[in-house]
Amino acid sequence: MNLQAEDIEFSYGRSQILKGIGFELRPGEVLGIIGPNGSGKTTLIKCINRILEPSQGKVTIDSRDVLSMKVRDVARIMGYVPQASLDDLASPTVFEVVMMGRMPYSSWQSNKNDQELTWKALEDVDMKRFASVPFRQLSSGQMQRVLIARALAQEARILLLDEPTSNLDIKFQREIMDVIIGLVRTKNVSACMILHDMDAAMKYCDKAVIVDGGAVTAAGDTEEVLTAENIMRTFGVKVAIDRNYGRPHIIVL
Ligand SMILES: Nc1ncnc2c1ncn2[C@@H]1O[C@H](COP(=O)(O)OP(=O)(O)OP(=O)(O)O)[C@@H](O)[C@H]1O
Ligand SMILES: [Mg+2]
Numbered sequence: 001m002n003l004q005a006e007d008i009e010f011s012y013g014r015s016q017i018l019k020g021i022g023f024e025l026r027p028g029e030v031l032g033i034i035g036p037n038g039s040g041k042t043t044l045i046k047c048i049n050r051i052l053e054p055s056q057g058k059v060t061i062d063s064r065d066v067l068s069m070k071v072r073d074v075a076r077i078m079g080y081v082p083q084a085s086l087d088d089l090a091s092p093t094v095f096e097v098v099m100m101g102r103m104p105y106s107s108w109q110s111n112k113n114d115q116e117l118t119w120k121a122l123e124d125v126d127m128k129r130f131a132s133v134p135f136r137q138l139s140s141g142q143m144q145r146v147l148i149a150r151a152l153a154q155e156a157r158i159l160l161l162d163e164p165t166s167n168l169d170i171k172f173q174r175e176i177m178d179v180i181i182g183l184v185r186t187k188n189v190s191a192c193m194i195l196h197d198m199d200a201a202m203k204y205c206d207k208a209v210i211v212d213g214g215a216v217t218a219a220g221d222t223e224e225v226l227t228a229e230n231i232m233r234t235f236g237v238k239v240a241i242d243r244n245y246g247r248p249h250i251i252v253l
Contacts, residue, residue, distance in 0.1 A: 001062050001077060001157045002026055003190065008047050008057035010040075017043045018054070019214040025158065025190045030181065032205035032222060033194045036235060040214040041194045042083055045160050048192075049078045061158070075104035079156030081147045083163050083194075094138070094146050095131040098122055101153030114153075121149040124179050126172075140167040148176055152183070159183075161193040165200070177204055198226055198239075199250040210234055223248060 003025040010018040017040045025031050033041050046052040048059050050066055059066045066074055079101070092100075098121050102114040122128045125145040130138065135146065144167045151159055159180065165173040181204055183189045195201045201208055201222060208225040210218040212234050218225045231239050231250070242249040 001190070002060075003048070003158050003192070004060045004063075005044075005048055006057050006060075008044065008054045008059070010043055010047050010052060010054050012043075017214050018047065020057070021211065021214070021216055022057070023192075023209050023216070023219065025192050027157075027188045027190050028184060029190050029207060030184055030205045031190075031192045032201035032208040033192065033211055034196075034198060034201055034208055034226070034234075035211035039211050041211050042162055044211065045080070045162055045192070045194065049080050049160055050074055051080075072104050076154070077156060078158045078160060079151035079154045081144075081151050081159070081161040081164050083166075091134050091136050093132050094127060094135055095122070097135045097146050098149045098153050101150040104154065117153045117155070118149075121153040122146075124152055125149045125176065141169060141172065144168060145172070145176065148179070152179070157189055159189060159191040159193075161191060163194050163196060166196070173200070180204075198231065202226055202248055202250055226250060 006022045008018050008021045009016065021044055023031065035041050043052065047054045050071065061077055095118060099110060099114065099118045102110055102117065106114050119128065122131060125148055127142065127145050127149060130142065135143065138146065144164065148164060165176055168176060177200065180191055184191050205222045207220065208222040209216050210225060210230060217234065218230050228239050228241055231237060238253045240251045240253055242251055
C-alpha cells in the first residue's frame with residue numbers, strides 16, 4: 001500500500017513542531033527518518049498513524065485520507081512500534097501484549113488463529129519462553145522485542161518503527177532488522193523507521209529523509225541523503241564514507 005504524507009504541520013500548544021513535512025512510502029520500501037533529538041521525528045510518526053492530528057496537511061493510504069477511514073481499518077494497515085516506555089499498559093503478560101496486535105481483527109474473544117500468530121511473532125523475536133512473564137519485569141531490550149512482535153502479530157502492511165533497535169544488543173539489532181527487512185522483501189510490506197544509527201540506515205534503508213527543525217532538509221535515495229556534507233550540516237559531526245567494503249559505510253571521525 002502506498003503511504004503519502006503531504007505538507008504536515010503540527011504544534012504542541014504555541015510551539016510549532018512540524019513545518020510542512022512530507023514523504024512517500026511505496027510497497028516493498030524501507031524509509032529511514034534521520035535527525036537530531038527534538039527535531040520532530042516521533043511527532044511526525046504520531047501524525048501519520050493518527051495518534052496526533054496535524055493542523056495542516058494530509059496523510060493518505062492508496063489515495064484515501066486516513067482521517068476518513070475507520071480507526072480499526074487504519075490499525076489493521078499500520079503497525080506502530082513506539083519509542084520508549086509503555087505507561088499505557090497496566091501489567092499484562094508478554095503474551096497479552098503481543099496479542100494486542102490482533103485487536104483490530106478480533107471481536108471480544110481471540111480465536112485460534114490470533115493465538116497462533118501471537119506465538120509465531122514471539123518466536124520471531126525469540127521471546128516465547130517469556131510469554132507468561134509480566135511485561136513490566138522485562139529489560140528494555142526485551143520490551144522492545146515484544147513491541148516488535150506485537151507489530152508482527154498485527155500483520156500490518158505498513159510498519160512505523162521509532163528507533164526499533166535502540167535498546168537491543170548488537171546480535172539482536174541485526175536479527176530484528178533482518179526480520180523486518182525480510183517481511184518487507186517477501187510480503188511487500190513497507191517500513192518507515194526512525195534511526196539514529198546512520199550506518200544502519202545506510203545498510204537497511206532504500207530511501208531516507210533528514211528531519212531538522214521540523215522540516216525535511218534532504219530526501220531521496222539513502223546514499224544521496226547520507227552524505228558527509230548533509231551529516232555535517234545536520235549534526236555538526238565529521239564523518240567519512242568508506243566505500244572499500246561493499247556498501248558505503250559511515251564512519252564517525
Ligand atoms: N507532549 C508534548 N508536549 C509538548 N511538547 C512536546 C511533546 N512531545 C514532544 N514535544 C516537543 O516537540 C519537539 C519534538 O519532539 P519529538 O519527540 O518529535 O522529537 P524527536 O525528533 O523524536 O527526538 P528524539 O530523537 O529525541 O526522539 C521537542 O522539542 C519536544 O520537546
Ligand atoms: Mg523520538
